[in-house]
Amino acid sequence: MRRKLSLFAIFAVVLVLLAACGNNQTSGGAESSGSAGKKEEQKKTVKFGATAGPYSDMVTKAIKPLMEKKGYKIELVEFNDYVQPNKALANGSIDANLFQHVLYLRQFANDNKLDLKEIISVPTAPMGLYSNKFKTLDSIEKGSLLTIANDPANLARSLLMLQDIGLVTIKKDVNVATLSEKDIADNPKGIQFKPVEAASLPRTLDSTALAVVPGNFALAAGMDLTKALKLENMAENYRNIIAVKTADADSQLAKDLKEVVQSKEFEKTIDEQFKGFSKPQWMTGK
Structure with a gap:
């Protein structure tokens, strides 16, 4: 009788341990799923730097709505000089910027030893x-x-x-x-x-x-x-560009930004709200 009771006790302990293990696995799975969701959310949140004025307007009016349709959350970060936007991009404070032409980008990156790269030119206010x-x-x-x-x-x-x-x-x-x-x-x-x-x-x-x-x-x-x-x-080298870190030049974000800027919806907004802006050759087909 005692032997039966001992076996029963051992069996009960095993069941408790198995149940506890199952609960831990469920908790761990939920935690893993939550972490993945958080990482996905972080990936989809993009901090976009631009100088205050027409190019911050271009981000909010022409780029942001189309990127949001792709599932991104765009946070505009405005700058009042031509130095901080590239430094912020290099140190990861922002994910992309729009304020400069490619000649300035390359010279600034070279002078400050930064790995930055243009991904596409945009319509630009000409002299x-x-x-x-x-x-x-x-x-x-x-x-x-x-x-x-x-x-x-x-x-x-x-x-x-x-x-x-x-x-x-x-x-x-x-x-x-x-x-x-x-x-x-x-x-x-x-x-x-x-x-x-x-x-x-x-x-x-x-x-x-x-x-x-x-x-x-x-x-x-x-x-x-x-x-x-x-x-x-305007010469093509003077048109403003969207820049990212060189390491992100082939990222999904870069690809989505290029697709958005090359869309008919983007050009329609430019035609309606940015009159007089000079379009790049890739847009005009010239």
């Missing part, structure tokens, strides 16, 4: 020649004063634009990176140049006849790009 005095290029009077950006990058770009529209001719074989007013070979209208800080160019239109204004500063000042006397025939 424009603006005037409150003249309505056409032909009506520009001789000796008119024109304000122009004083920083090397925007100055060179502005002069090349003026050459492209026929107001000046640049000397041959000059270094484009250091291009300045001294490199003008021909100035048939005798345009007078006054270099100023790029951000202040829109304000100069009240006191000068003409101004070459970069697109981002024109939009920040509430200017209408379509009211320019002439918009820049």
Whole structure:
């Protein structure tokens, strides 16, 4: 009898242990499933950096809605300078950014030893020649004063634009990176140049006849790009790009971002809400 009781007791203990083991496996499975779900949620949450203004608007109005349809949650992180967005991308504080052209990205990444890469170019606000005095290029009077950006990058770009529209001719074989007013070979209208800080160019239109204004500063000042006397025939290297870490260039996020930007829905939003923006060649088919 005692032997039967002992066997019964042992059998009961085994059942308890098996039940406990089963509960642990169930708990562990639930925990594992929860962790996987959390990781998936983290993967789908994307912090997107952009400078305040037209490109943060492009993220929220044209990119975010389409990415959300793909199951992502987009969190916009706004910046007020051109240094922190790339540093934040490199250190993982954000997952992608939109504010710069590819030439700036490559130079900044090289100078700061960062592994960043562009994945696709987007429609970009072009430079424009603006005037409150003249309505056409032909009506520009001789000796008119024109304000122009004083920083090397925007100055060179502005002069090349003026050459492209026929107001000046640049000397041959000059270094484009250091291009300045001294490199003008021909100035048939005798345009007078006054270099100023790029951000202040829109304000100069009240006191000068003409101004070459970069697109981002024109939009920040509430200017209408379509009211320019002439918009820049933008080189592809000057179009803004979406950048990610080099290690993420072939990730699913990068692929989804490219697919969204290449969609008809994205272009429709650009046409409706970003009038005057210059489209990249891949979009126009040129």
